[in-house]
Amino acid sequence: MMNNVLAMAPIANNNYVAFTFFVGTMAMMAASVFFFFELSNVEKKWRTSVLVSGLITFIAAVHYYYMRGYNLDTGESPVFFRYVDWILTVPLMCVEFYLITKKAGAKIELLWKLIFASLVMLVTGYIGEAIYGNETQSWVWGFISSVAYFYIVYLIWFGDVAKLASNSGAAVAKAVKILAWFVLVGWAIYPIGYIAGTAGGLFGVRIFEGLSMDIVYNIGDAVNKIGFGLVIYALAKSEESSKLA
Numbered sequence: 597m598m599n600n601v602l603a604m605a606p607i608a609n610n611n612y613v614a615f616t617f618f619v620g621t622m623a624m625m626a627a628s629v630f631f632f633f634e635l636s637n638v639e640k641k642w643r644t645s646v647l648v649s650g651l652i653t654f655i656a657a658v659h660y661y662y663m664r665g666y667n668l669d670t671g672e673s674p675v676f677f678r679y680v681d682w683i684l685t686v687p688l689m690c691v692e693f694y695l696i697t698k699k700a701g702a703k704i705e706l707l708w709k710l711i712f713a714s715l716v717m718l719v720t721g722y723i724g725e726a727i728y729g730n731e732t733q734s735w736v737w738g739f740i741s742s743v744a745y746f747y748i749v750y751l752i753w754f755g756d757v758a759k760l761a762s763n764s765g766a767a768v769a770k771a772v773k774i775l776a777w778f779v780l781v782g783w784a785i786y787p788i789g790y791i792a793g794t795a796g797g798l799f800g801v802r803i804f805e806g807l808s809m810d811i812v813y814n815i816g817d818a819v820n821k822i823g824f825g826l827v828i829y830a831l832a833k834s835e836e837s838s839k840l841a
């Protein structure tokens with residue numbers, strides 16, 4: 597018989613992992629509806645950016661719905677679908693950085709650098725979880741992934757993105773600064789989940805043990821996908837952005 601992971605299996609009220617998948621689905625859906633409906637209320641030049649915010653939360657909503665069912669049916673972490681979601685949504689976040697700095701002269705190479713680094717970060721993270729998740733050497737993959745992550749942080753804080761943002765109007769510069777904090781602090785939630793959920797821990801030292809990897813990832817996604825989108829939305833709505841960007 598086919599195992600229908602989309603069936604509405606009941607969530608026991610002490611199953612916090614499944615509960616956060618459930619709440620995550622709702623939050624991502626609500627955010628998508630909001631971003632899509634607000635498209636007509638922002639100035640034309642910001643529409644693509646707000647549309648991309650909506651696509652990010654929409655893609656996540658569909659994955660969360662699926663991951664909730666998968667987790668309820670199997671009791672396991674939906675590693676594969678988690679990474680499919682990220683491989684689609686993280687490059688779209690790179691697109692956001694590109695779109696908002698484009699007016700200050702961002703070149704397409706910048707977008708490719710960001711996307712390439714995020715693919716390295718995610719593919720090595722996936723290998724570490726899916727193949728070496730139960731082995732001590734998972735830390736090696738987490739480490740390589742972190743190098744790519746720090747390169748993204750570098751590009752945004754000190755590299756091309758930062759330079760372009762400083763040549764933009766005040767509104768764009770401010771938004772890029774807030775998004776840079778998301779990448780530095782918000783994205784740092786994910787390695788905590790990885791350390792908690794794989795055998796390798798931090799260089800083989802197990803810290804955060806007992807923490808649920810999925811709950812940590814679900815919190816990270818809510819902060820980063822919805823919060824990130826709202827920063828873009830606020831930029832699109834700010835009065836200054838129409839004059840100075």
Ligand SMILES: *C/C=C(C)/C=C/C=C(C)/C=C/C1=C(C)CCCC1(C)C
Pocket residue numbers: 682685686717718720721722737738739741742745783784786787790817820821
């Ligand atoms: C919407 C999804 C987002 C913003 C996902 C971001 C994911 C990361 C920043 C993941 C980073 C990782 C490391 C830096 C090391 C360990 C492995 C990862 C993939 C969890």
